[in-house]
Amino acid sequence: MSCSSQCSLGLGGVLRTLSPFSKPWVFSLASEPFRARSSEEDESVDSFIRRRLGPEIAEYAIDPMCRGIYAGNSRELSVRSCFPPLYKCESEDGSIVRGMLWPSKGRQRPERRSKLSKRARDERWAAWSLRDGTSQLTDTLVTQLSEDPRVEVRVGSPCEAVTPTDGKLQVVTQGETIQADHVFSSLYAAALSSLLPDQLVELKAFLSSIPAVTVAVVNLEYSGHVLPAQGFGHLLPSSEDGKMLGVVYDSCAFPEHDRQDKPSTRLTVMMGGAWIRELVSEVGSDLNENALTSLAVKGVQDQLGIVDSPSRSITKVQRNCIPQYLVGHWQKLAGIHSLTEKTNLPLSYIGSSYQGASVNDCIYNAKLEVERVLSS
Known part of the structure; x- marks a missing residue:
């Protein structure tokens, strides 16, 4: 960690x-x-x-x-x-x-104490990372759960349908059909909507109405220490630059991830999101990776004065990667939960589409939902 x-x-x-x-x-x-x-x-x-x-x-x-x-x-x-x-x-x-x-009594959300959360509070963490990247979280979950004889783990087996049947849910994957007493779905809302049967038309409509945006992420590495200032990074107001969202100074935020053989500076440039049209108009509708990389390098040069060429770059287009809680989102959630209860679906909605897009929020809300189901 x-x-x-x-x-x-x-x-x-x-x-x-x-x-x-x-x-x-x-x-x-x-x-x-x-x-x-x-x-x-x-x-x-x-x-x-x-x-x-x-x-x-x-x-x-x-x-x-x-x-x-x-x-x-x-x-x-x-x-x-x-x-x-x-x-x-x-x-x-x-x-x-x-x-x-002076907050009202009872407004604080329930705490879920753990050694890690206590350490985060004591050390006043503003952000956290994993030594082997974010995939370490899911890889460790698979490893730990696979060692529990009560748990069966399926990977590389995409879900194709979720259908109510006799008070349960039938989950169809590419390899098998599972009869589940209860399903916790962490899929994006629109993806879950596409798996449900047509008779749940109202529920599908609510789920599919929660949009997500596409973000281009460009990781740049420069030789030496080239940042003109220290900090977590900078964000740009939309009035200044629509297509470029901001730059994270990874080497400042998490120097533990820097290469060990020689000095270097790592940056992450984020572009697009709700301004994907502006980005498309700049680099083309195919969001060509070379064009995105060039745009990111130019942005770093203009905003940070780094004129050197990067020694390494990795560019990825993360399509529909961040859900958008638009005005009225709470009404969509109310409709989803009301219809779920009305149709007696043994289905829980966790993940970033509903009540928090961060990893912390997803873990916290998943714990709350599991406790709610177990106590009902």
Whole structure:
């Protein structure tokens, strides 16, 4: 396990005027508790932040943050679903500041304690990684579960259909048919929709209405230490550059992954997302990897002043990789769960399409759902 502890804006940053802001954040924070709360059941992240904290924070802080987390447009994403703590601060406490300082009783989400989560809190992790990459997580799950005599693991066996039958679910794969008492699906919502039978038309419609965006990811390695500044990375507001979302300074965030034989600098450039059309107009509809790499290298040169050519690059187009919680997402979830209960489907929805796109959220929500099913 590798971890990274990063500092936030800090008190000094709140009190000083930092570019591109025209005044210190403290003024926006001081006036926020006196702004009227909204009666809307949901609204866009951009609209919410503009109301509560002003247009500059919405455009230069929250807009790029949404691009970094969801590769999404803050003017379309739901504040209720993407940032539930902020939504609850206003709806329950009347203010973000008041809610953060004096939260309502019972608003904290239930903790699931473990040695690892305790270590993360104690060491104030801002991010974490795995020594052998993210695939180490799934590989270890397969290894550990395979050693349990109560568990059967299938890999390389894509699901072809999920059909209700006599109070159970019949799961058809390329190699077999399984009668399951209960199914926990971590598939993307639209993918799950395509596996369900036509008679569940309403449920399929809700599931397929949760979109996802495509992101081009370019990993660049440079010889030597070439970064002009240290940090986790930088994100770009959509007003500055639509097609390029941001750059992660991997060598700063997780130097443990750097090569050991000689000094190097690793960067990850992210492009597209909700702005995939702008990216297509730049490199072509086939999203050619060579064109994407050239665009990423130029972006690094323009934004970081790194004029050297990379010694190595890896470019991948991750299609439909990040679900988008658009305004009204909570209503889609309510419809999904209502129809599931109405039709007595022994089906649980976990994974990134529903209540959190990060790995942490997916693990946490999966645990909650398993506990709920076991206790019912």
